[in-house]
Amino acid sequence: MITKKQTQVLDFIKTYMAKHSYAPSLEEIKQKFKLASVSTSHYYISKLQDAGFLNKEHNQPRAVSAVGAKQMIEVPILGAIAAGQPIEAIEISNETITIAKDEIGKQGKHYTLRVQGSSMIDEGIFDGDIVVIRKQDVAENGQTVVAVIDDNQATLKKLYRESGRFRLQPANPTLFPIYRDEVEVRGVVVKIVRNLESQLDQGQSRDEKYIRKIDYSWDYRGEKTKSHTHGIHTYPAMFIPQVARRLLETYSKEGDIICDIFCGSGSALVESRLIGRNAYGIDLNPLAIFLAKAKTTPINPQKLMNEYTALLDRVEKIKDNKIQIPDFKNIDFWFKEKIIIKLAKLKKAIREIENEAIQNFLMVAFSETVRYSSNTKTGEFKLVRVKGDKLEKHDPDVMGIFRKNTEKNITGMTDFHKDARKDSWTKIIFGDSSKDNGIKANSIDCIITSPPYGDSRTTVAYGQFSRLSAQWIDMFENPNDASGVDNELLGGRATKHLIHTLSSDYLKESLGKIAKQDEARAKDVLSFNIGLNECLKQAHRILKPKKYFCLVIGNRLVKQVRIPTDFIIAELAEKIGFTCEDIIVRNIPGKRMPIKNSPTNIVGALEETMNKESIVVLRKN
Numbered sequence: 057m058i059t060k061k062q063t064q065v066l067d068f069i070k071t072y073m074a075k076h077s078y079a080p081s082l083e084e085i086k087q088k089f090k091l092a093s094v095s096t097s098h099y100y101i102s103k104l105q106d107a108g109f110l111n112k113e114h115n116q117p118r119a120v121s122a123v124g125a126k127q128m129i130e131v132p133i134l135g136a137i138a139a140g141q142p143i144e145a146i147e148i149s150n151e152t153i154t155i156a157k158d159e160i161g162k163q164g165k166h167y168t169l170r171v172q173g174s175s176m177i178d179e180g181i182f183d184g185d186i187v188v189i190r191k192q193d194v195a196e197n198g199q200t201v202v203a204v205i206d207d208n209q210a211t212l213k214k215l216y217r218e219s220g221r222f223r224l225q226p227a228n229p230t231l232f233p234i235y236r237d238e239v240e241v242r243g244v245v246v247k248i249v250r251n252l253e254s255q256l257d258q259g260q261s262r263d264e265k266y267i268r269k270i271d272y273s274w275d276y277r278g279e280k281t282k283s284h285t286h287g288i289h290t291y292p293a294m295f296i297p298q299v300a301r302r303l304l305e306t307y308s309k310e311g312d313i314i315c316d317i318f319c320g321s322g323s324a325l326v327e328s329r330l331i332g333r334n335a336y337g338i339d340l341n342p343l344a345i346f347l348a349k350a351k352t353t354p355i356n357p358q359k360l361m362n363e364y365t366a367l368l369d370r371v372e373k374i375k376d377n378k379i380q381i382p383d384f385k386n387i388d389f390w391f392k393e394k395i396i397i398k399l400a401k402l403k404k405a406i407r408e409i410e411n412e413a414i415q416n417f418l419m420v421a422f423s424e425t426v427r428y429s430s431n432t433k434t435g436e437f438k439l440v441r442v443k444g445d446k447l448e449k450h451d452p453d454v455m456g457i458f459r460k461n462t463e464k465n466i467t468g469m470t471d472f473h474k475d476a477r478k479d480s481w482t483k484i485i486f487g488d489s490s491k492d493n494g495i496k497a498n499s500i501d502c503i504i505t506s507p508p509y510g511d512s513r514t515t516v517a518y519g520q521f522s523r524l525s526a527q528w529i530d531m532f533e534n535p536n537d538a539s540g541v542d543n544e545l546l547g548g549r550a551t552k553h554l555i556h557t558l559s560s561d562y563l564k565e566s567l568g569k570i571a572k573q574d575e576a577r578a579k580d581v582l583s584f585n586i587g588l589n590e591c592l593k594q595a596h597r598i599l600k601p602k603k604y605f606c607l608v609i610g611n612r613l614v615k616q617v618r619i620p621t622d623f624i625i626a627e628l629a630e631k632i633g634f635t636c637e638d639i640i641v642r643n644i645p646g647k648r649m650p651i652k653n654s655p656t657n658i659v660g661a662l663e664e665t666m667n668k669e670s671i672v673v674l675r676k677n
């Protein structure tokens with residue numbers, strides 16, 4: 057005997073299965089019957105199973121199918137498959153699952169995989185489900201396949217052939233497709249066995265302390281990001297100006313004092329200046345400070361143009377014996393001899409400019425020229441030297457690069473000079489945001505920032521990116537000190553052990569999982585979070601009560617463990633005296649960040665970083 061409500065649930069499951077060939081999710085049952093939680097859906101399923109109306113599938117106590125399908129076969133579970141970023145292809149396990157034969161067709165050999173991740177949710181494939189795969193090495197356009205790419209990385213995606221390449225399309229609008237010239241197909245999905253146990257976990261995790269809201273309106277896909285002085289120099293993981301501006305407009309008002317505690321090249325400071333906010337910027341990388349100052353100092357474009365034209369004349373006349381070559385290690389490894397001479401002449405000519413702001417502004421274009429005329433791969437954040445033939449042929453046109461950059465920069469400055477608010481100020485501090493940098497307690501109206509998303513060594517090496525420029529433009533008394541910057545940044549020095557007092561359960565869980573695989577990496581992560589916690593405390597000190605602190609942060613993957621840095625920040629901040637009001641998730645269409653990097657520096661040892669980030673909105677209590 058089952059109740060009327062249980063009968064309705066059973067009917068719903070049967071109808072759903074007839075249509076989809078797999079069971080509805082607990083969430084779908086919850087929504088259909090307006091139940092209080094997924095646990096209530098689970099209760100109905102258990103009752104129907106106990107009463108014999110739903111099967112308990114072999115090895116999968118809560119995987120359901122309606123009673124009635126008869127001829128059963130055992131199919132091996134070969135391991136896990138990523139419905140997300142690809143993972144090491146298919147490991148062997150000895151488990152099997154029993155499935156009704158007529159549900160998977162009589163033809164072909166089959167195997168099953170447990171799904172990890174959420175990239176196929178719009179196809180009804182959830183984290184923890186088991187997918188039954190028919191072995192085959194070809195697939196039709198649009199079929200959901202097990203695809204192996206980059207030697208041995210497996211992923212579950214919809215496959216499309218497009219002019220000369222393959223597109224592996226996630227069924228989740230928040231994720232990007234993967235494009236490859238070659239894809240190995242290892243089978244197509246023929247059935248999904250819903251694992252209600254894991255959905256119950258997911259259901260519980262939906263009741264987590266914090267909720268992420270996906271909001272596409274924050275993506276700003278395809279929009280211009282280099283207006284005004286934003287485009288005068290590259291810098292890793294720069295703010296999209298639109299994001300900085302929207303946060304400023306939402307959480308502050310004209311005349312307010314803003315602070316960006318990890319200001320980098322100063323994007324939020326430029327935006328503050330354009331919309332009438334006063335702003336402090338703090339950073340521990342000297343090149344960032346230099347760029348931020350140049351980007352936020354309005355200069356009369358006519359004066360700039362005059363100095364620039366005079367400089368072009370002067371540089372031609374500088375004799376080889378009048379130049380000074382910077383004295384840093386490996387300069388001839390990173391630059392060809394004739395390039396060093398050209399750069400040294402250009403630098404001398406810039407240094408002769410008396411007006412400091414103009415000299416610095418032209419030095420920014422010089423810094424870009426250093427990067428582009430060095431022997432490094434300019435598409436990388438880390439210093440990687442080009443090799444072989446490419447290096448031999450490498451013959452950059454130093455003055456050409458400088459002219460192109462300067463002329464583009466002058467256009468940007470012309471707009472900034474016109475639009476920057478004359479009644480606002482910007483102050484830039486070289487300092488460590490985990491310490492007191494002299495900003496008064498309770499004096500800031502709003503903090504808008506984008507912290508690094510991990511230690512510099514294994515994520516974005518800000519110091520390494522900046523090194524050659526910093527050495528050329530005399531940022532350090534001893535230019536060889538430029539190689540020490542990354543050690544000073546957040547997480548720059550791993551902790552000695554894994555004992556800590558940070559009160560974040562999310563952090564503890566991530567550290568536990570990472571430490572099981574690699575203790576050294578767990579110590580890097582811990583060190584970063586200890587530093588970040590100190591920065592949160594300083595932010596709390598300088599912010600006025602009831603005011604907002606917005607952090608744009610990515611949840612990085614370490615050893616295949618996704619670290620929920622947004623939740624960790626929320627937990628740590630709430631202990632310090634903030635309330636987490638919102639966590640908004642945005643796609644990163646244009647931010648200059650590596651989608652993959654190699655933390656181990658082993659060729660081919662790629663680790664996915666991220667293509668989404670969270671905006672954590674905190675409010676001081």
Ligand SMILES: C[S@@+](CC[C@H](N)C(=O)[O-])C[C@H]1O[C@@H](n2cnc3c(N)ncnc32)[C@H](O)[C@@H]1O
Binds near residue numbers: 321339489490
């Ligand atoms: C994501 S970047 C900021 C980019 C910036 N929003 C922009 O648009 O250019 C993070 C910055 O944090 C800085 N940083 C890392 N550790 C720091 C610390 N302890 N104190 C201050 N700045 C730090 C890095 O040097 C880097 O410039």
